[in-house]
Amino acid sequence: MDAHAGKHFPRPTPVSRPYWDACREGRLLLQLCSGCHKHQFYPRIVCSHCGASTLEWAQASGRGTVQSFTVVRRPVSPGYAADTPYVIALIALAEGPVMMSNVVGCAPEDVNVGMPVEVLFETWSEEITVPKFHPVATGA
Amino acid sequence: MHPLRGAIAIVGAADTAVGVVPHMGATELCVDAALRALADAGLRKDQVDGLITCNAMAEPCMYHAETIAEYLQIFPRYCVSAATGGGTTFAALHQAASAIMAGLCHTVLITMADSLRSGMSRDQAMKTQSSCGHPQFESPYGPTVPSLYALIARAHMAAYGTTPEQMAEVAVACRAHAALHPGAQMREPITVQNVLASRLIADPLHLLDCSLVSDGGAAVIVTSAERARDFPHAPVYLLGIGEGHSHEHISQAHSLTTSAARESGERAYAMAGLGPSDMQFAQLYDCFTPTVMVELEDLGFCGVGESGPFVQEGHIRLGGRIPVNTHGGLLSHCHPGNPGSMFALTESVQQLRGNAGVRQVPGAKVGLAHAQGGIMSSHATIILGTERN
Numbered sequence: 371m372d373a374h375a376g377k378h379f380p381r382p383t384p385v386s387r388p389y390w391d392a393c394r395e396g397r398l399l400l401q402l403c404s405g406c407h408k409h410q411f412y413p414r415i416v417c418s419h420c421g422a423s424t425l426e427w428a429q430a431s432g433r434g435t436v437q438s439f440t441v442v443r444r445p446v447s448p449g450y451a452a453d454t455p456y457v458i459a460l461i462a463l464a465e466g467p468v469m470m471s472n473v474v475g476c477a478p479e480d481v482n483v484g485m486p487v488e489v490l491f492e493t494w495s496e497e498i499t500v501p502k503f504h505p506v507a508t509g510a
Numbered sequence: 511m512h513p514l515r516g517a518i519a520i521v522g523a524a525d526t527a528v529g530v531v532p533h534m535g536a537t538e539l540c541v542d543a544a545l546r547a548l549a550d551a552g553l554r555k556d557q558v559d560g561l562i563t564c565n566a567m568a569e570p571c572m573y574h575a576e577t578i579a580e581y582l583q584i585f586p587r588y589c590v591s592a593a594t595g596g597g598t599t600f601a602a603l604h605q606a607a608s609a610i611m612a613g614l615c616h617t618v619l620i621t622m623a624d625s626l627r628s629g630m631s632r633d634q635a636m637k638t639q640s641s642c643g644h645p646q647f648e649s650p651y652g653p654t655v656p657s658l659y660a661l662i663a664r665a666h667m668a669a670y671g672t673t674p675e676q677m678a679e680v681a682v683a684c685r686a687h688a689a690l691h692p693g694a695q696m697r698e699p700i701t702v703q704n705v706l707a708s709r710l711i712a713d714p715l716h717l718l719d720c721s722l723v724s725d726g727g728a729a730v731i732v733t734s735a736e737r738a739r740d741f742p743h744a745p746v747y748l749l750g751i752g753e754g755h756s757h758e759h760i761s762q763a764h765s766l767t768t769s770a771a772r773e774s775g776e777r778a779y780a781m782a783g784l785g786p787s788d789m790q791f792a793q794l795y796d797c798f799t800p801t802v803m804v805e806l807e808d809l810g811f812c813g814v815g816e817s818g819p820f821v822q823e824g825h826i827r828l829g830g831r832i833p834v835n836t837h838g839g840l841l842s843h844c845h846p847g848n849p850g851s852m853f854a855l856t857e858s859v860q861q862l863r864g865n866a867g868v869r870q871v872p873g874a875k876v877g878l879a880h881a882q883g884g885i886m887s888s889h890a891t892i893i894l895g896t897e898r899n
Binding site for chain 1: 639648664668766
């Protein structure tokens with residue numbers, strides 16, 4: 371836990387709490403609109419595609435591809451110094467939405483646009499577990 | 511014809527000293543800019559009845575415009591603190607134009623300044639930097655502002671084969687222009703090799719791909735075209751203005767390689783009845799070099815995906831097809847945060863008055879300036895000209 375001291379801990383809201391609760395259980399949830407059957411991220415009280423408010427939680431595949439990425443050479447704050455250099459990436463999830471995350475489990479130089487990745491979960495505290503992504507193993 | 515076209519004009523424009531200005535705080539720089547613009551317009555402070563400012567990071571106030579009015583002892587009937595990040599300056603011009611057209615006031619002072627170099631405590635600087643991104647869905651991953659723009663650079667490289675060398679040319683061109691501006695913060699010429707040899711901040715962005723951190727302020731005075739005839743300097747007319755707003759957080763952007771500059775530009779061109787080929791200069795928001803690449807494409811100065819070769823061929827230099835950032839821009843003139851594009855505005859006024867000295871675009875009669883804020887989030891484009899019709 372101390373490894374994450376000084377990092378920016380997310381503060382779940384009433385709307386996002388199911389997402390963070392599921393992360394703690396090692397599951398990635400997205401909202402699914404029962405009106406237009408599209409997924410959305412981040413969590414909202416209204417569907418960003420069709421405007422309906424009939425949103426349900428659905429477990430995502432946890433798979434996606436790197437839409438874009440960068441390697442941060444100067445950490446945002448001392449809490450991230452031990453992780454530096456670290457990869458910030460936009461992940462296009464298989465279900466459609468895009469989310470920001472870190473790509474871990476490989477050298478930053480090995481990340482590229484279009485690379486298939488899969489979710490993993492990093493526990494920061496009793497309450498907070500953060501979804502990150504790692505390259506899909508060759509042949510998997 | 512749109513009722514705003516040619517309806518208002520800039521009659522005063524001035525910059526403070528910029529760069530490292532330790533003898534004044536952000537509030538004083540804002541007041542200094544105001545006093546200089548009033549002097550440039552030949553106005554007494556009580557002849558201004560509208561005031562627009564933006565908050566300063568170094569000296570934030572609950573009611574910023576009121577603070578500046580109080581300091582100056584002016585008593586406006588229209589008083590607003592604007593806030594759309596780097597797009598604030600031209601959004602403020604939009605508000606000033608609307609307020610004048612609606613009869614809310616007749617002469618607006620827009621003054622903005624910050625003291626990011628000398629006036630920020632270490633705590634303030636840290637807090638400002640670490641507050642970037644969505645607090646739940648981006649910030650935990652440790653993004654820095656350069657890293658968010660690096661995502662745009664990388665996407666452009668992947669989509670169009672744009673290279674770091676091509677992006678570096680934006681910084682080189684801006685520096686070459688700043689070398690011709692006696693007040694610019696950085697005037698030593700640089701090469702593409704210098705940019706690529708500077709340290710990596712967030713791949714593919716090097717230190718010299720990133721804009722400056724500066725103290726400084728600038729102000730303009732805006733009034734109706736009718737009133738604008740009676741000032742010491744020839745009026746500079748607002749011929750077109752448009753905004754576009756697409757997202758706040760980059761992970762929510764519908765595209766990484768195009769932006770709402772497309773919409774803001776189309777709106778400004780439509781109002782002006784002019785197009786990109788009519789522009790004699792373009793002051794483009796250049797917080798990072800890839801920002802300029804996307805704007806060149808979105809504003810129609812080159813085709814989609816073609817900004818790399820376009821820049822490399824020298825077209826954005828003075829004497830090129832569309833000189834960009836004739837003052838040096840945020841990359842080399844100065845970048846005190848939200849007020850950054852005020853200098854693009856005051857430079858445009860100097861160019862259109864024919865007062866830009868060795869960096870003058872010969873015979874400049876019409877030009878464009880574009881500002882954006884957030885992470886390619888809020889966009890405002892203006893078209894200025896020397897003739898009302």
